[in-house]
Amino acid sequence: xxxxxxxxxxxxxxxxxxxxxxxxxxxxxxxxxxxxxxxxxxxxxxxxxxxxxxxxxxxxxxxxxxxxxxxxxxxxxxxxxxxxxxxxxxxxxxxxxxxxxxxxxxxxxxxxxxxxxxxxxxxxxxxxxxxxxxxxxxxxxxxxxxxxxxxxxxxxxxxxxxxxxxxxxxxxxxxxxxxxxxxxxxxxxxxxxxxxxxxxxxxxxxxxxxxxxxxxxxxxxxxxxxxxxxxxxxxxxxxxxxxxxxxxxxxxxxxxxxxxxxxxxxxxxxxxxxxxxxxxxxxxxxxxxxxxxxxxxxxxxxxxxxxxxx
Ligand code: ADP
Numbered sequence: 001x002x003x004x005x006x007x008x009x010x011x012x013x014x015x016x017x018x019x020x021x022x023x024x025x026x027x028x029x030x031x032x033x034x035x036x037x038x039x040x041x042x043x044x045x046x047x048x049x050x051x052x053x054x055x056x057x058x059x060x061x062x063x064x065x066x067x068x069x070x071x072x073x074x075x076x077x078x079x080x081x082x083x084x085x086x087x088x089x090x091x092x093x094x095x096x097x098x099x100x101x102x103x104x105x106x107x108x109x110x111x112x113x114x115x116x117x118x119x120x121x122x123x124x125x126x127x128x129x130x131x132x133x134x135x136x137x138x139x140x141x142x143x144x145x146x147x148x149x150x151x152x153x154x155x156x157x158x159x160x161x162x163x164x165x166x167x168x169x170x171x172x173x174x175x176x177x178x179x180x181x182x183x184x185x186x187x188x189x190x191x192x193x194x195x196x197x198x199x200x201x202x203x204x205x206x207x208x209x210x211x212x213x214x215x216x217x218x219x220x221x222x223x224x225x226x227x228x229x230x231x232x233x234x235x236x237x238x239x240x241x242x243x244x245x246x247x248x249x250x251x252x253x254x255x256x257x258x259x260x261x262x263x264x265x266x267x268x269x270x271x272x273x274x275x276x277x278x279x280x281x282x283x284x285x286x287x288x289x290x291x292x293x294x295x296x297x298x299x300x301x302x303x304x305x306x307x308x309x310x
Pocket of ligand 1 (some may be wrong): 012015016018020038040041042043044045046047054071
């Protein structure tokens with residue numbers, strides 16, 4: 001299968017001296033739905049900026065369907081559609097004009113641009129709104145309009161920079177449906193995100209980036225398979241002096257009325273509750289010590305990402 005994106009040794013040092021990318025290697029197959037997952041400041045926007053030619057790289061190579069951004073920049077650009085994080089269109093423009101104008105930037109002749117714009121609006125469920133001004137569209141429609149605009153020159157790789165950051169869950173899910181459909185139609189998609197759930201639901205492959213380095217690149221299935229076991233925090237209905245001795249479970253006292261217990265891969269919450277019952281310990285509430293994304297980061301880096309995430 002051909003490579004939609006092949007990145008070798010990509011380095012970015014900003015003028016300030018900050019090294020935002022420290023020699024990244026990454027390859028995304030045609031037809032893939034790929035996530036670049038990482039905390040704020042990891043280098044995601046820098047990466048996308050370079051691939052889409054908005055940011056100059058310091059060194060390394062970037063190929064888009066085999067076309068190098070050094071030697072064949074126009075060809076590479078034609079093959080990419082970019083959806084930025086923020087709305088950046090004139091809200092007084094008619095919806096269809098936003099899309100047609102964009103096609104013009106890619107040199108698509110007007111008549112063809114109009115046809116392709118109509119097609120993109122239909123694909124994104126905006127056909128009924130084509131003659132309305134952007135201002136009158138809902139938040140979800142505006143986001144879909146950004147995707148329609150990115151698709152109007154018929155790129156083969158769609159890149160979305162945190163498409164659902166700050167978007168409520170209902171809207172997020174409705175965007176996912178559209179993205180999934182586009183991928184099923186053969187479009188290669190790369191998105192950056194903070195949300196493990198988004199990766200889990202949508203993506204086939206994922207790279208985790210932190211501090212300008214790729215920590216891991218693998219299938220989502222295998223990444224989630226690495227997440228075995230968890231640590232639970234249990235509030236107990238009495239005051240404890242020491243951690244209870246529980247058969248088969250490692251247990252630690254967190255405070256006089258709460259304990260934390262490690263649940264191994266083969267153990268269930270039911271097993272734990274039976275053991276707690278037998279020990280006469282009543283549990284008033286229960287929560288995970290880490291969310292799964294944090295847990296992944298701890299495993300990969302030895303530290304949490306804490307407030308850097310979301
Ligand atoms: P992310 O998109 O993952 O949040 P960025 O690519 O925006 O990460 O940033 C990576 C690092 O590069 C951060 O430390 C950020 O402060 C720095 N950075 C980003 N843009 C610039 C810039 N124009 N000049 C200097 N440093 C920058």
